Amino acid sequence: MARTRHVIAVDVGGTETKAALISGVGDAGPGRPPTTLAQRRRPTRPTGDAVVEDVAALVADLRAAGPHPVDAVGLVVPGIVDEPTGTGVYSANLGWRDYPFTKNLEAATGARVAFGHDVRAGGLAELRLGNARDLRNAVIMPIGTGIAAALVVDHRVIDAPGEIGHVDVGHPDPCGCGQTGCVEARAGSAAIARRYGERANTRVSGAAEVAARLRAGDPDAAITWHEAVDALAKGILLVAALLGPEAVVLGGGLALAGPLLTDPLTRRLDELVTFQRRPELRLAALGDEAGCLGAALLAINMLEET
Amino acid sequence: MARTRHVIAVDVGGTETKAALISGVGDAGPGRPPTTLAQRRRPTRPTGDAVVEDVAALVADLRAAGPHPVDAVGLVVPGIVDEPTGTGVYSANLGWRDYPFTKNLEAATGARVAFGHDVRAGGLAELRLGNARDLRNAVIMPIGTGIAAALVVDHRVIDAPGEIGHVDVGHPDPCGCGQTGCVEARAGSAAIARRYGERANTRVSGAAEVAARLRAGDPDAAITWHEAVDALAKGILLVAALLGPEAVVLGGGLALAGPLLTDPLTRRLDELVTFQRRPELRLAALGDEAGCLGAALLAINMLEET
Numbered sequence: 001m002a003r004t005r006h007v008i009a010v011d012v013g014g015t016e017t018k019a020a021l022i023s024g025v026g027d028a029g030p031g032r033p034p035t036t037l038a039q040r041r042r043p044t045r046p047t048g049d050a051v052v053e054d055v056a057a058l059v060a061d062l063r064a065a066g067p068h069p070v071d072a073v074g075l076v077v078p079g080i081v082d083e084p085t086g087t088g089v090y091s092a093n094l095g096w097r098d099y100p101f102t103k104n105l106e107a108a109t110g111a112r113v114a115f116g117h118d119v120r121a122g123g124l125a126e127l128r129l130g131n132a133r134d135l136r137n138a139v140i141m142p143i144g145t146g147i148a149a150a151l152v153v154d155h156r157v158i159d160a161p162g163e164i165g166h167v168d169v170g171h172p173d174p175c176g177c178g179q180t181g182c183v184e185a186r187a188g189s190a191a192i193a194r195r196y197g198e199r200a201n202t203r204v205s206g207a208a209e210v211a212a213r214l215r216a217g218d219p220d221a222a223i224t225w226h227e228a229v230d231a232l233a234k235g236i237l238l239v240a241a242l243l244g245p246e247a248v249v250l251g252g253g254l255a256l257a258g259p260l261l262t263d264p265l266t267r268r269l270d271e272l273v274t275f276q277r278r279p280e281l282r283l284a285a286l287g288d289e290a291g292c293l294g295a296a297l298l299a300i301n302m303l304e305e306t
Numbered sequence: 307m308a309r310t311r312h313v314i315a316v317d318v319g320g321t322e323t324k325a326a327l328i329s330g331v332g333d334a335g336p337g338r339p340p341t342t343l344a345q346r347r348r349p350t351r352p353t354g355d356a357v358v359e360d361v362a363a364l365v366a367d368l369r370a371a372g373p374h375p376v377d378a379v380g381l382v383v384p385g386i387v388d389e390p391t392g393t394g395v396y397s398a399n400l401g402w403r404d405y406p407f408t409k410n411l412e413a414a415t416g417a418r419v420a421f422g423h424d425v426r427a428g429g430l431a432e433l434r435l436g437n438a439r440d441l442r443n444a445v446i447m448p449i450g451t452g453i454a455a456a457l458v459v460d461h462r463v464i465d466a467p468g469e470i471g472h473v474d475v476g477h478p479d480p481c482g483c484g485q486t487g488c489v490e491a492r493a494g495s496a497a498i499a500r501r502y503g504e505r506a507n508t509r510v511s512g513a514a515e516v517a518a519r520l521r522a523g524d525p526d527a528a529i530t531w532h533e534a535v536d537a538l539a540k541g542i543l544l545v546a547a548l549l550g551p552e553a554v555v556l557g558g559g560l561a562l563a564g565p566l567l568t569d570p571l572t573r574r575l576d577e578l579v580t581f582q583r584r585p586e587l588r589l590a591a592l593g594d595e596a597g598c599l600g601a602a603l604l605a606i607n608m609l610e611e612t
Binding site: 137149151153154158159160161162163164166167168169170177178179181234237238239241242243244274275276 | 443455457459460464465466467468469470472473474475476483484485487540543544545547548549550580581582
């Protein structure tokens with residue numbers, strides 16, 4: 001039987017960094033989920049050096065929060081990530097390129113570091129602990145300002161970019177990535193808020209407000225929402241043709257809309273599907289804790305493997 | 307050290323079935339490729355029962371062709387395949403649905419059967435023995451009448467449909483699958499021949515003749531070819547965003563065009579790429595033997611695992 005490990009898990013987000021002291025065992029099955037013993041949050045500062053400095057301070061703080069020595073640190077970051085070498089290859093928002101996170105954080109903390117990608121780690125947590133536990137092939141897709149996916153094939157999160165937010169689904173709108181037609185340019189939460197605002201000539205606080213106006217019968221909200229659903233459906237169908245997932249597990253802020261999102265998305269998929277298996281739609285279970293839990297699993301798995 | 311195995315490999319194609327008696331060892335590395343001792347070909351007859359009957363006859367014939375007892379049969383078929391259960395889920399051309407190939411061929415031959423998908427098995431052969439040997443993430447994409455791909459992630463062919471021929475790349479043409487905009491509807495070899503014929507108001511024998519006319523400066527051939535290349539490039543970019551392959555290995559009849567295909571495809575990818583890593587383009591090494599070699603590897607791997 002696997003040992004109980006004590007790890008510090010850190011999820012570096014675009015605006016906020018979450019850290020947690022977590023205990024758990026390798027190969028955590030249902031009924032033996034990791035336990036979060038303490039949590040911390042702080043704003044994220046750009047550049048790799050600032051992130052390592054702040055994460056090292058969080059690690060020192062959380063080391064003092066529990067009675068056990070810490071066995072390892074799990075760190076997940078956004079952007080393009082090279083997991084085997086522990087490198088943050090690129091983040092436009094946070095300003096790094098080929099930054100050696102594992103090496104520098106190990107030097108700053110003296111702890112062993114497991115390094116990964118935030119979306120893939122969150123997907124790993126949904127796969128092991130959340131709403132994808134029974135799935136062999138799945139797409140776990142958090143929808144926030146950005147849209148990306150963890151791709152599960154044969155019960156494993158594969159090491160692949162999963163940039164479903166940046167596949168061209170045929171609409172004419174430009175995207176920040178340089179392409180036109182991206183899923184994210186119509187279905188990302190910031191795009192939904194911006195596009196509704198332009199259409200209704202007003203300002204809204206975010207996609208949740210657009211959802212509220214949709215519930216209240218606002219026709220501009222209905223059009224904006226329909227265009228978002230259409231882009232999501234077309235992106236999901238592309239992935240279905242290539243990877244054949246049994247289910248798409250929707251997470252992130254937009255999934256808080258629940259059936260307001262999944263009902264029209266199911267209908268649109270049914271309209272568009274031809275030869276593909278239409279994947280079941282599910283909502284993610286772990287909310288914004290998925291990234292930290294996934295980082296903890298990466299750290300525990302690293303300890304089990306060595 | 308792994309034992310040398312003697313297997314019969316069968317690749318059921320849409321029009322022709324190829325079979326071979328092959329000897330090899332598990333985990334065949336460079337320098338220890340499988341050896342083909344005898345080969346047979348015959349036309350493919352539709353329906354699962356006819357395929358099993360004909361394959362059993364080929365197996366009996368090849369069993370008599372070599373001095374060693376045969377350890378197993380590897381069978382690969384087109385269409386939608388469920389490898390773990392040994393089932394041919396669906397083939398429009400060959401007329402089966404949920405047909406139990408492994409069970410029925412084992413009953414007909416008395417041999418153990420390893421069952422797989424023709425494109426994925428061909429990709430496995432390119433990965434272990436051909437032009438993808440050094441690649442960690444790759445797309446191995448035979449282009450014939452149909453277009454599909456074996457998807458390689460972390461040195462493994464993943465168990466996924468890989469239907470890159472049926473992703474929507476935004477053109478208005480209908481496809482036999484029921485969608486519009488499919489890669490195959492512009493870049494499949496039958497589509498190239500048909501679309502050239504319509505444009506030039508003539509008949510050609512196939513895509514190779516369109517390629518010959520392109521070399522000779524025919525402007526209708528140039529337009530048809532350019533549209534095929536454009537569809538292929540957009541399909542490859544979708545896969546690049548999701549899976550990040552280092553290279554795309556092009557096979558099948560259309561890849562016999564060589565630089566006439568890869569040069570404009572490289573240029574078009576360079577024009578379209580934004581954030582994605584532009585995959586290297588390569589030509590497959592194994593030609594139409596890839597499917598049989600892959601079927602042999604499936605059989606040898608099955609024997610090694612048990």
